[in-house]
Amino acid sequence: MEAKTLFDKIWDAHVVKQVEGGPNVLYIDRHFIHEVTSPVAFLGLKNRGLKVFRPDQTTATPDHNVPTIDQELSIKDELSRNQVDMLKSNCETHGITHHGLGSEGHGVVHIIGPEMGLTQPGMTIVCGDSHTSTHGAFGAIAFGIGTSEVEMVLASQCIMQPKPKKMRVTVDGELSKGVTSKDIALYIISQISTSGGTGHFIEYAGSAITSLSMEARMTLCNLSIECGARGGMIAPDETTFEYVKGREFAPKGEEWDKTLAYWKTLKSDDGAKFDTEYHFDAADIEPMITYGTNPGMGIGITQSIPTGSEMEGTDKTTFLKSLKYMDYQPGDTMTGKKVDYVFLGSCTNGRIEDFRAFAEFVKGKKKADDVNVWLVPGSKAVEKQILAEGLDQIFEDAGMALRQPGCSACLAMNDDKIPEGKYAVSTSNRNFEGRQGPGARTMLASPLTAAAVAVTGVITDPRELM
Amino acid sequence: MAYDKFVTLTSTAVPLPVENVDTDQIIPARFLKAVERKGFGDNLFRDWRYDKSNQPITDFPLNDSKYTGKILVGGKNFGSGSSREHAAWAIYDFGFRVVVSSFFADIFKGNALNNGLLPVVVTPAFLEKIFKAIESDPSTEFEVDLEKQKFTLLATGEAEEFEINPYKKHCLQNGLDDIDFLVDSKEDIEAFENK
Numbered sequence: 001m002e003a004k005t006l007f008d009k010i011w012d013a014h015v016v017k018q019v020e021g022g023p024n025v026l027y028i029d030r031h032f033i034h035e036v037t038s039p040v041a042f043l044g045l046k047n048r049g050l051k052v053f054r055p056d057q058t059t060a061t062p063d064h065n066v067p068t069i070d071q072e073l074s075i076k077d078e079l080s081r082n083q084v085d086m087l088k089s090n091c092e093t094h095g096i097t098h099h100g101l102g103s104e105g106h107g108v109v110h111i112i113g114p115e116m117g118l119t120q121p122g123m124t125i126v127c128g129d130s131h132t133s134t135h136g137a138f139g140a141i142a143f144g145i146g147t148s149e150v151e152m153v154l155a156s157q158c159i160m161q162p163k164p165k166k167m168r169v170t171v172d173g174e175l176s177k178g179v180t181s182k183d184i185a186l187y188i189i190s191q192i193s194t195s196g197g198t199g200h201f202i203e204y205a206g207s208a209i210t211s212l213s214m215e216a217r218m219t220l221c222n223l224s225i226e227c228g229a230r231g232g233m234i235a236p237d238e239t240t241f242e243y244v245k246g247r248e249f250a251p252k253g254e255e256w257d258k259t260l261a262y263w264k265t266l267k268s269d270d271g272a273k274f275d276t277e278y279h280f281d282a283a284d285i286e287p288m289i290t291y292g293t294n295p296g297m298g299i300g301i302t303q304s305i306p307t308g309s310e311m312e313g314t315d316k317t318t319f320l321k322s323l324k325y326m327d328y329q330p331g332d333t334m335t336g337k338k339v340d341y342v343f344l345g346s347c348t349n350g351r352i353e354d355f356r357a358f359a360e361f362v363k364g365k366k367k368a369d370d371v372n373v374w375l376v377p378g379s380k381a382v383e384k385q386i387l388a389e390g391l392d393q394i395f396e397d398a399g400m401a402l403r404q405p406g407c408s409a410c411l412a413m414n415d416d417k418i419p420e421g422k423y424a425v426s427t428s429n430r431n432f433e434g435r436q437g438p439g440a441r442t443m444l445a446s447p448l449t450a451a452a453v454a455v456t457g458v459i460t461d462p463r464e465l466m
Numbered sequence: 467m468a469y470d471k472f473v474t475l476t477s478t479a480v481p482l483p484v485e486n487v488d489t490d491q492i493i494p495a496r497f498l499k500a501v502e503r504k505g506f507g508d509n510l511f512r513d514w515r516y517d518k519s520n521q522p523i524t525d526f527p528l529n530d531s532k533y534t535g536k537i538l539v540g541g542k543n544f545g546s547g548s549s550r551e552h553a554a555w556a557i558y559d560f561g562f563r564v565v566v567s568s569f570f571a572d573i574f575k576g577n578a579l580n581n582g583l584l585p586v587v588v589t590p591a592f593l594e595k596i597f598k599a600i601e602s603d604p605s606t607e608f609e610v611d612l613e614k615q616k617f618t619l620l621a622t623g624e625a626e627e628f629e630i631n632p633y634k635k636h637c638l639q640n641g642l643d644d645i646d647f648l649v650d651s652k653e654d655i656e657a658f659e660n661k
């Protein structure tokens with residue numbers, strides 16, 4: 001039999017049919033929706049007089065627009081409130097489970113899926129949000145789609161997709177102290193660029209990957225889209241099975257045994273062919289920080305911004321435009337630069353392990369005076385766990401307060417915007433111009449680096465304080 | 467979503483010689499709060515088109531009256547970032563029917579095709595030529611022939627063929643979309659579920 005990749009195995013098992021000279025009709029097991037990319041899709045259904053085909057395979061939660069303080073009160077911004085309300089009423093009309101603001105299941109869509117056990121190995125998972133790639137950490141094919149495709153899934157539980165190419169990124173060796181999966185991801189993107197993965201689906205492999213916890217794997221897969229890939233995945237193993245077992249929607253009893261046997265077959269066969277392969281050595285990775293306006297503009301925290309002297313044409317224009325926006329100079333050192341805001345949260349780094357790492361770091365230390373720190377749990381469940389472990393007390397002692405769950409400062413759609421011209425060290429995923437607010441300047445980093453910055457007020461190598 | 471059928475297009479073009487134009491620039495997140503597909507063109511490239519006091523930034527190409535037309539030409543890796551289909555809607559709503567670049571981000575490309583906006587991939591060298599041609603003469607016209615899959619710089623006759631999936635081409639030429647197709651495939655889908 002032909003050697004198959006993990007990706008092929010799952011993809012091929014979900015092809016309903018192949019269109020002549022066209023894409024595959026791909027069956028979708030699990031569909032997540034949120035308030036921003038779904039209303040026009042529901043409107044489309046209505047205009048065509050269609051019903052939702054499989055309402056029990058879609059799960060909804062509002063996350064992008066929601067405030068992260070005073071969630072008990074009605075949302076102030078009228079347009080935001082309207083989108084959030086519309087999600088609820090669309091779900092009611094079509095019989096879709098909806099985890100509303102303040103409810104126990106509420107949170108960032110990519111955080112609640114795995115928490116509830118809705119995300120499982122071998123599945124096809126889509127959502128109208130590019131960071132759907134997060135779910136690939138379980139050995140699932142998970143990717144972001146546009147609103148037309150949301151409508152397709154609602155109408156038919158399928159989308160039409162050409163089969164992407166396959167890439168394997170192998171990271172071997174042991175991570176050094178202070179280096180997290182966020183740093184692995186930023187390192188990979190800095191090496192292969194923000195378009196290096198375009199047209200591909202990535203499988204991450206190697207000893208540095210398999211030794212990651214489930215949550216760390218989610219952070220890595222989450223960022224796959226930032227190198228242009230449709231998604232990223234990791235073959236499921238004991239770490240995965242252990243995580244899924246016992247969760248609300250995980251298979252139970254006999255069903256579990258049967259499913260587990262199948263999940264154990266989900267790995268790339270020896271000799272399976274990838275269109276593109278990369279190998280990296282974990283020892284080369286240090287804590288990373290971005291200095292520009294795309295996630296590929298990242299460097300090891302002790303390094304300096306490139307001088308750009310070897311660049312030309314639009315490359316150079318783009319590089320200089322980016323530095324101008326950041327108000328940085330070519331060749332600048334990053335450490336020691338002033339920071340105004342620190343954001344811990346988002347579907348990239350808003351899980352309990354991120355809060356534990358941050359708390360452990362700031363324990364017994366004090367927040368720097370002129371830095372604002374926003375600590376935003378990715379979900380109600382994460383918030384609950386933070387309180388149960390008393391991490392909130394550690395934050396309070398350090399002079400930092402916990403907020404309520406949502407996308408928050410990851411994107412400037414809700415109240416948590418970084419003011420114009422201010423610098424934010426953010427554990428989220430995008431440092432595009434204006435992503436965190438018009439004129440806001442973003443530096444992406446790990447929760448550990450964010451913690452170090454929170455106590456010093458300047459860009460700091462976390463290893464110096466560990 | 468219904469859109470106009472695409473046959474051939476002859477038009478001048480608007481240049482945007484910047485790489486990695488991400489969807490947060492094409493349509494900033496704060497404009498994604500609409501629940502209908504209306505008026506996104508007004509906010510296309512909002513933060514590049516207008517300054518803080520909402521005054522047009524005159525040297526931004528979309529505000530520069532010497533540049534007109536239904537073709538937008540962008541630097542490589544156009545449309546990276548968020549999956550927001552609003553980006554394609556905004557470009558279409560503004561009046562563009564074709565976006566040319568040497569490289570597109572995947573999700574953007576798919577979204578564009580689903581909305582009657584044709585992404586045309588040219589070689590980096592040809593892209594540079596296109597930028598130069600528009601720069602030296604903004605009234606330079608281009609022809610996009612979908613049937614022949616050909617993009618031509620009319621002044622010199624230089625042309626490149628571009629690729630498009632045959633099924634997607636058929637959809638664009640006939641103003642069809644995938645949902646019609648999928649809804650018609652219900653029996654196959656149900657059979658698949660019962661396998």
Ligand code: SF4
Pocket residue numbers: 063064108109110129131346347348406407410411428429
């Ligand atoms: S946290 Fe950020 S990236 Fe994640 S779903 Fe929300 S807005 Fe998108």
